[in-house]
Amino acid sequence: MKSRLNFKIIYEDGKVFDMHNKGYWVNSFHILSPNFERETRENKASDGERLKRSKKKSRNVYVSFLIEADNLEEFEAKKHEIFNVFSTDNPFTIIRDITPTKKIEVIQEGEYDIENLTESDGEVTVVLKMLDPYIHGDSTSLQLSNSFHPYTITGNAKTTWKSRTVFNSQTSNYRIENNVGGKVILNYPFISGDVLEIDYKKRKVSLNGNSLAVAILLQSDWQKFILKPGTVQLKASHPTSLTYIEKFH
Structure with missing residues (x-):
């Protein structure tokens, strides 16, 4: 029998640790609410304060599970196995059995101990x-053409995007935009076979693997090009694949 709260851990090197397969019963799995850092100022015009800045901070996840062994020696071995599972230098991925298409990136926070229930269980x-x-x-790819078309952005939080364009003819400019003012405009002598990639999060534009920052025009507006859940109109001057990852609070 498997716990409905079971999860697996995926490390940077691709190795997988499944709690159930390794003999651990997951009792609880709690992702805490979004955590905000707020900066406010006195509102001199009226009572209270006004919000100056708001930023989402990291959030905690509380996981509890049982360790069961046949004897004290096996219990000690399992304890140190668990220490090794969560003690990593870099974040690792957790995928829960009840939500197999969603994942979180986490690291261990603080130290912990094992509460013994018997000599060989805890x-x-x-x-x-x-x-x-x-x-x-999920990761979703949208195929853009040179006229506006509606696309549904899934998830319930804003997300960033990447795009890839392979030119099939010579041109001196490129443009990708939405219907609310977001746009990236480039002036450059592209030729057939050129591969253009844009990374919204990094505000990075590259051509054939090399930076093309010099081609970005001042009329570009990155700020208005973050993808929000719901329907948005998108287009590109040349056939373009735009990819985003769903985000949830």
Whole structure:
């Protein structure tokens, strides 16, 4: 029998640790609410304060599970196996069985101990930290043409995007935009076979793997080009594949 709260861990090198397959029963799995850092100022015109700045901070995940062994020696071995599972230098991915298309990136937060229920059985609660405060879902690719078309952005939080364009003829400019003022405009002598890639999050434009920042025109507006959940109109001057990852609070 498997716990409905079971999850697996995927490390940077691709190795997988499935809690059930390794003999651990997951008792609880709690992702805490979004956590905000607010900066306010006195509102001199009326009572109270006014918001100056708001930013989402990292959020914690509380996981508890049982360790069961046949004897004290096996229990000690399992304890140190668990220490090794969560003690990593870099964040790792967790995918829960009940939401197999969603994942979180976490690291261990603080230390923990094992509460012995018997000599060879115990319960553990581990606190993990989501450095990226969003739960990530599926990756979706949209095919853009040179006229506006509606696309539905899934998830329930704003997300960034990447695009890839392979030119099939010579041209002196490129443009990708939405219907609310977001746009990236480039002036450059592109030739057939050129591969143009744009990374919205990094505000990076590259051509054939090399930076093309010099081609970005001042009329470009990155700020209005973040993707929001719901329907948005998008187009590109040349056939373009735009990819985004769903985000959830």
